[in-house]
Amino acid sequence: MGGVKSKRVPRAVREQQMMDAAVLTFARRGYRAASMDEIAEVAGVSKPLVYLYLNSKEELFTAVIQREAAALVAAVRGAVEQGAAADRQLWSGLKGFFAHTAEHPEGWAVLHQQARTHGEPFALEVAAMRAEIIEFVTGLIGAAAREAGCDESLAEREVSGLAHALVGSAESLAEWANARPEDARPSAKETAATLMNFAWTGLGPLMGGERWAPGG
Amino acid sequence: MGGVKSKRVPRAVREQQMMDAAVLTFARRGYRAASMDEIAEVAGVSKPLVYLYLNSKEELFTAVIQREAAALVAAVRGAVEQGAAADRQLWSGLKGFFAHTAEHPEGWAVLHQQARTHGEPFALEVAAMRAEIIEFVTGLIGAAAREAGCDESLAEREVSGLAHALVGSAESLAEWANARPEDARPSAKETAATLMNFAWTGLGPLMGGERWAPGG
Amino acid sequence: MGGVKSKRVPRAVREQQMMDAAVLTFARRGYRAASMDEIAEVAGVSKPLVYLYLNSKEELFTAVIQREAAALVAAVRGAVEQGAAADRQLWSGLKGFFAHTAEHPEGWAVLHQQARTHGEPFALEVAAMRAEIIEFVTGLIGAAAREAGCDESLAEREVSGLAHALVGSAESLAEWANARPEDARPSAKETAATLMNFAWTGLGPLMGGERWAPGG
Amino acid sequence: MGGVKSKRVPRAVREQQMMDAAVLTFARRGYRAASMDEIAEVAGVSKPLVYLYLNSKEELFTAVIQREAAALVAAVRGAVEQGAAADRQLWSGLKGFFAHTAEHPEGWAVLHQQARTHGEPFALEVAAMRAEIIEFVTGLIGAAAREAGCDESLAEREVSGLAHALVGSAESLAEWANARPEDARPSAKETAATLMNFAWTGLGPLMGGERWAPGG
DNA sequence: AATGAATGAGCTTTCATTCAT
DNA sequence: GATGAATGAAAGCTCATTCAT
Numbered sequence: 001m002g003g004v005k006s007k008r009v010p011r012a013v014r015e016q017q018m019m020d021a022a023v024l025t026f027a028r029r030g031y032r033a034a035s036m037d038e039i040a041e042v043a044g045v046s047k048p049l050v051y052l053y054l055n056s057k058e059e060l061f062t063a064v065i066q067r068e069a070a071a072l073v074a075a076v077r078g079a080v081e082q083g084a085a086a087d088r089q090l091w092s093g094l095k096g097f098f099a100h101t102a103e104h105p106e107g108w109a110v111l112h113q114q115a116r117t118h119g120e121p122f123a124l125e126v127a128a129m130r131a132e133i134i135e136f137v138t139g140l141i142g143a144a145a146r147e148a149g150c151d152e153s154l155a156e157r158e159v160s161g162l163a164h165a166l167v168g169s170a171e172s173l174a175e176w177a178n179a180r181p182e183d184a185r186p187s188a189k190e191t192a193a194t195l196m197n198f199a200w201t202g203l204g205p206l207m208g209g210e211r212w213a214p215g216g
Numbered sequence: 217m218g219g220v221k222s223k224r225v226p227r228a229v230r231e232q233q234m235m236d237a238a239v240l241t242f243a244r245r246g247y248r249a250a251s252m253d254e255i256a257e258v259a260g261v262s263k264p265l266v267y268l269y270l271n272s273k274e275e276l277f278t279a280v281i282q283r284e285a286a287a288l289v290a291a292v293r294g295a296v297e298q299g300a301a302a303d304r305q306l307w308s309g310l311k312g313f314f315a316h317t318a319e320h321p322e323g324w325a326v327l328h329q330q331a332r333t334h335g336e337p338f339a340l341e342v343a344a345m346r347a348e349i350i351e352f353v354t355g356l357i358g359a360a361a362r363e364a365g366c367d368e369s370l371a372e373r374e375v376s377g378l379a380h381a382l383v384g385s386a387e388s389l390a391e392w393a394n395a396r397p398e399d400a401r402p403s404a405k406e407t408a409a410t411l412m413n414f415a416w417t418g419l420g421p422l423m424g425g426e427r428w429a430p431g432g
Numbered sequence: 433m434g435g436v437k438s439k440r441v442p443r444a445v446r447e448q449q450m451m452d453a454a455v456l457t458f459a460r461r462g463y464r465a466a467s468m469d470e471i472a473e474v475a476g477v478s479k480p481l482v483y484l485y486l487n488s489k490e491e492l493f494t495a496v497i498q499r500e501a502a503a504l505v506a507a508v509r510g511a512v513e514q515g516a517a518a519d520r521q522l523w524s525g526l527k528g529f530f531a532h533t534a535e536h537p538e539g540w541a542v543l544h545q546q547a548r549t550h551g552e553p554f555a556l557e558v559a560a561m562r563a564e565i566i567e568f569v570t571g572l573i574g575a576a577a578r579e580a581g582c583d584e585s586l587a588e589r590e591v592s593g594l595a596h597a598l599v600g601s602a603e604s605l606a607e608w609a610n611a612r613p614e615d616a617r618p619s620a621k622e623t624a625a626t627l628m629n630f631a632w633t634g635l636g637p638l639m640g641g642e643r644w645a646p647g648g
Numbered sequence: 649m650g651g652v653k654s655k656r657v658p659r660a661v662r663e664q665q666m667m668d669a670a671v672l673t674f675a676r677r678g679y680r681a682a683s684m685d686e687i688a689e690v691a692g693v694s695k696p697l698v699y700l701y702l703n704s705k706e707e708l709f710t711a712v713i714q715r716e717a718a719a720l721v722a723a724v725r726g727a728v729e730q731g732a733a734a735d736r737q738l739w740s741g742l743k744g745f746f747a748h749t750a751e752h753p754e755g756w757a758v759l760h761q762q763a764r765t766h767g768e769p770f771a772l773e774v775a776a777m778r779a780e781i782i783e784f785v786t787g788l789i790g791a792a793a794r795e796a797g798c799d800e801s802l803a804e805r806e807v808s809g810l811a812h813a814l815v816g817s818a819e820s821l822a823e824w825a826n827a828r829p830e831d832a833r834p835s836a837k838e839t840a841a842t843l844m845n846f847a848w849t850g851l852g853p854l855m856g857g858e859r860w861a862p863g864g
Numbered sequence: 865a866a867t868g869a870a871t872g873a874g875c876t877t878t879c880a881t882t883c884a885t
Numbered sequence: 886g887a888t889g890a891a892t893g894a895a896a897g898c899t900c901a902t903t904c905a906t
Contacts, residue, residue, distance in 0.1 A: 008886060030334055032248030036880060046888045048882080057880065117329040118246050161389075161402070161410040168388020169381050176380050186377070194377040202418020202428075212418075224869060224905070252897065262871045267898065440865060462766055464680030468901060478867045480903080489901065549761040550678055593834070593842040596824050597817050604816020605809075618809070626809040634850020634860075644850075656884070656890060684876065694892045699877065 015053050018043045022064050027106035031061060031118045058121070065115045065122060068107040069129035075100035076133065086144035087212070090137070091196055094170060098188035101174040108178065112171060130167065137163045166199050231269050234259045238280050243322035247277060247334045274337070281331045281338060284323040285345035291316035292349065302360035303428070307412055309352070310386060314404035317390040324394065328387055346383065353379045382415050447485050450475045454496050459538035463493060463550045490553070497547045497554060500539040501561035507532035508565065518576035519644070522569070523628055526602060530620035533606040544607060562599065569595045598631050663701050666691045670712050675754035679709060679766045706769070713763045713770060716755040717777035723748035724781065734792035735860070738785070739844055742818060746836035749822040756826065760819055778815065785811045814847050 009017075021043035025034040036057055040047040054060040079096020080089050101108040111129075115122045141159050177191050186194070201212040225233070237259035241250040252273055256263040270276040295312020296305050317324040331342045357375050393407050402410070417428040441449070453475035457466040468489055472479040486492040511528020512521050533540040543561070547554045573591050609623050618626070633644040657665070669691035673682040684705055688695040702708040727744020728737050749756040759777070763770045789807050825839050834842070849860040 011886085014886090030248065032246065033334075035878080037878095047880090048889090049887060051881070052887080113333040117333055118249070158410070158413075161407075162414050164392045165385050165389055165411060165414040168392065169385035172384020172388055173377075173381055176384065191377075194374070195381060197374075198378050198381045198418075199414065200418055202414075202416055202421055205418055205421055227869080230869085251895085253895090263897090264872090264899075265870060268870085273897070443865085446865090462680065464678065465766075467899080469899095479901090480868090481866055483902070484866080545765040549765055550681070590842070590845075593821075593839075594846050597821055597843060597846040600820020600824065601813050601817035604820055605813055608812050608816065623809075626806070627813060629806075630810050630813045630850075631846065632850055634846075634848055634853055637850055637853055659890080662890085683874085685874095695876090696878080696893085697891060700891085705876065 011053065014045065014049070018045065018050055018054060018060070019064050019067055022060055023068065023106050023110055026061065026064065026114050027109040031114045031122075061115075061118075061122060062125060064110060065125045068104070068111050069126065071104070071107065072097075072100055072111065073129055073132055076136075080136075086140045086147060087196070087200055089143075090140050090200070091192060093136070094192040094195055095188055097170060098174060098177065098191045101178065102185075102188055105178045108174060112175060134160075134163050134167055137166055169199060170195060227269065230259075230261065230265070234261065234266055234270060234276070235280050235283060238276055239284065239322050239326055242277065242280065242330050243325040247330045247338075252276075277331075277334075277338060278341060280326060281341045284320070284327050285342065287320070287323065288313075288316055288327065289345055289348055292352075296352075302356045302363055303412070303416055305359075306353070306356050306416070307408060310408040310411055311404055313386060314390060314393065314407045317394065318401075318404055321394045324390060328391060350376075350379050350383055353382055385415060386411060443485065446477065446481070450477065450482055450486060450492070451496050451499055454492055455500065455538050455542055458493065458496065458546050459541040463546045463554075493547075493550075493554060494557060496542060497557045500536070500543050501558065503536070503539065504529075504532055504543065505561055505564055508568075512568075518572045518579055519628070519632055521575075522572050522632070523624060525568070526624040526627055527620055529602060530606060530609065530623045533610065534617075534620055537610045540606060540610065544603060566592075566595050566599055569598055601631060602627060659701065662691075662693065662697070666693065666698055666702060666708070667712050667715060670708055671716065671754050671758055674709065674712065674762050675757040679762045679770075684708075709763075709766075709770060710773060712758060713773045716752070716759050717774065719752070719755065720745075720748055720759065721777055721780055724784075728784075734788045734795055735844070735848055737791075738788050738848070739840060741784070742840040742843055743836055745818060746822060746825065746839045749826065750833075750836055753826045756822060760823060782808075782811050782815055785814055789814075817847060818843060 018039070022034075022039050025039045025042055028034070029038070036047055036050060039060070040050050043050065050060070054063060076093050076096045079092050079099070081092040082089070084092070111126055115126045117123075138159055141162060173191055173195055177186055180186075196212045234255070238250075238255050241255045241258055244250070245254070252263055252266060255276070256266045259266065266276070270279060292309050292312045295308050295315070297308040298305070300308070327342055327345070331338045333339075354375055357378060389407055389411055393402055396402075412428045450471070454466075454471050457471045457474055460466070461470070468479055468482060471492075472482050475482065482492070486495060508525050508528045511524050511531070513524040514521070516524070543558055547558045549555075570591055573594060605623055605627055609618055612618075628644045666687070670682075670687050673687045673690055676682070677686070684695055684698060687708070688698045691698065698708070702711060724741050724744045727740050727747070729740040730737070732740070759774055763774045765771075786807055789810060821839055821843055825834055828834075844860045
């Protein structure tokens with residue numbers, strides 16, 4: 001591996017190559033089992049160069065987490081139909097989320113599986129990203145409540161729980177979708193639809209035949 | 217830990233002590249970062265004894281996973297009100313689930329965070345347990361559909377997605393609840409209620425003021 | 433392994449069982465790689481009992497070497513036709529030697545391969561046995577010289593070298609014979625004949641058509 | 649040992665230093681008892697470097713065996729007077745053999761004592777080298793037979809036995825010579841002469857006063 | 865006469881990290 | 886900008902040996 005030997009590459013580019021290699025390797029082996037040797041080899045450079053640019057395994061991992069987290073948030077934010085109704089905003093955001101996690105399965109695996117399970121410093125990094133998304137969803141739920149004209153009926157705390165449940169189920173579904181064999185893997189749209197039906201309509205009404213549908 | 221030095225303990229007992237220590241240590245450090253030295257120390261025995269009884273780190277981890285998975289499944293099964301309506305069964309099962317994960321946070325962390333992220337052999341162990349629960353939930357959704365008189369309206373595949381979404385959101389909530397500071401941690405009942413409202417009623421109806429409530 | 437569980441066996445018998453197990457295990461694994469655990473298991477007893485009777489791995493090995501060495505010397509001495517001509521004595525002694533090493537391949541392997549290659553204390557034990565045999569052979573060569581009427585013609589030192597060469601070649605042949613596949617393994621008599629032709633007649637005369645034969 | 653601290657040595661050189669150290673240590677302690685720690689220390693490097701270059705104890709041992717075997721075969725081949733009469737060829741080859749084993753006692757000990765007694769993979773390595781030499785000796789015996797005009801008189805199988813006996817006795821003598829105290833150690837020439845007298849002339853004729861001598 | 869329970873010490877191996885060029 | 890050479894520290898695992906019964 002390591003592809004074509006390309007010497008004398010500018011620092012910024014090399015750093016990205018190293019982080020790409022790191023994402024792959026962390027996803028494949030797990031944080032601890034991934035060795036700097038393998039990362040360097042996959043990146044096609046010598047180990048000292050990795051240290052020269054990224055300083056240490058911890059810093060490298062942190063850098064990777066931050067890069068992947070930022071990319072994910074950007075993808076979601078970019079997908080949301082700003083100004084639309086709450087359910088439409090959620091729907092579009094979810095499509096963006098599932099599309100990104102499907103296109104970057106290793107990045108998602110690093111964020112969702114590795115970063116959260118290998119010590120506080122890394123977990124906090126992910127928590128920060130998650131907080132951003134939770135805040136966004138919380139806002140949406142509040143907006144939906146106002147749209148429905150039900151002021152005060154939802155306690156702050158209840159909303160927080162709901163937002164966590166929603167985000168959590170989205171994360172679970174993303175992992176589940178990526179783990180499926182390629183030929184049975186649902187599209188981002190399908191996954192988002194499943195979640196909207198589940199979370200917006202609710203199982204009870206669903207049983208009664210109701211469905212959520214992307215409205216006007 | 218390490219507690220009182222109790223020498224000459226029968227094998228069966230020592231094995232449980234070792235597995236207790238292992239659960240704690242795997243949860244605290246992660247599978248790879250947990251050292252057999254630390255596990256032995258926490259168990260209050262020498263390392264060779266751990267190897268004598270549990271053979272290797274992998275086997276110890278597997279044994280731990282199996283024990284914790286069995287305990288969790290037993291807790292959920294034991295909590296379900298058999299014969300009740302589908303929503304009541306789900307409600308009681310969820311209470312059992314959240315109660316168990318709250319009482320055994322390390323066991324839950326090992327199952328949810330460690331076992332699934334450190335290689336196929338371990339992940340498969342958890343997958344087997346998960347399959348058991350998914351099957352149960354799938355059955356409940358089917359029952360609910362029949363109760364509501366909506367034959368055929370739910371495709372096999374849609375049900376599977378919904379079951380995954382439900383179980384996934386329960387897992388996420390359990391993790392979230394356990395991660396909260398102790399004084400802000402919701403009770404199992406509260407967490408179960410949040411999830412029932414979210415998943416059974418649905419966000420849409422919820423906004424309209426509807427609530428799910430444990431019916432007669 | 434370990435055969436039938438026979439409890440409460442007198443010490444002398446148990447010790448022999450243990451040494452049998454040790455011979456087998458040392459031959460199979462080598463001195464260092466043979467574990468006291470395996471020896472105890474093969475002997476069908478618990479490890480502490482081995483220590484109670486044989487004290488340590490070193491002492492066990494020493495005891496094994498001494499027993500096997502004594503048995504081999506006894507076999508050779510018993511086979512020699514006392515009073516016969518020198519070449520007949522050698523011939524009968526060699527037959528005894530090859531017969532014993534063929535019937536006790538593990539014992540021979542321990543003496544020849546293990547005892548000599550794992551430190552002075554053990555090597556000396558074998559050297560003592562070897563000295564006994566070398567002395568016997570040296571005597572035979574001296575006798576042969578007298579029979580042939582060639583006094584003084586053989587220096588002390590030359591005789592010693594010849595005796596070593598003869599014994600060494602016998603040892604090599606024994607190892608070689610035991611290492612052959614069972615169906616191609618020569619009998620003790622055949623091996624002894626090969627050696628007599630080689631060592632007594634000599635390759636030169638042999639080429640001229642001469643052969644050694646067990647004379648009257 | 650460990651000698652002068654010479655830092656930053658090219659890999660090829662270091663590898664030879666490590667193998668030198670390994671030969672010494674394996675000969676002194678035996679394969680199993682030799683620790684990688686001691687080998688590294690004798691080589692004057694850190695243990696990880698030994699692993700970096702030689703990969704594992706098994707591979708290191710194999711590399712050592714192959715190097716020493718090749719050196720021994722080269723020494724013998726180089727010493728043989730090609731084209732001379734069969735006995736002269738044998739005589740010169742033996743001198744080369746005993747000279748090499750005397751100059752490289754540790755290498756010889758590793759080949760003869762350690763490699764053959766620590767498991768198939770290593771034993772096969774030595775067997776391959778031995779087969780080369782046996783083949784050479786077999787050829788010589790055949791040539792001698794032709795020179796003496798005795799066609800057909802020697803069965804294939806008998807020749808094989810004789811070659812093994814000859815090589816075996818040479819090996820035994822080499823070991824014996826190296827084991828003697830330095831002041832009583834025979835020269836390579838003396839040892840070769842002893843063996844020629846023993847093996848070529850034969851004890852019987854020898855007793856009658858005949859001697860083998862390096863002919864014209 | 866015999867054993868289940870237990871350990872100190874040591875081994876092979878790996879890894880994150882640095883130095884000198 | 887880039888690397889071959891090198892290591893301190895620790896991890897998983899095993900073994901000879903002993904204690905208490």
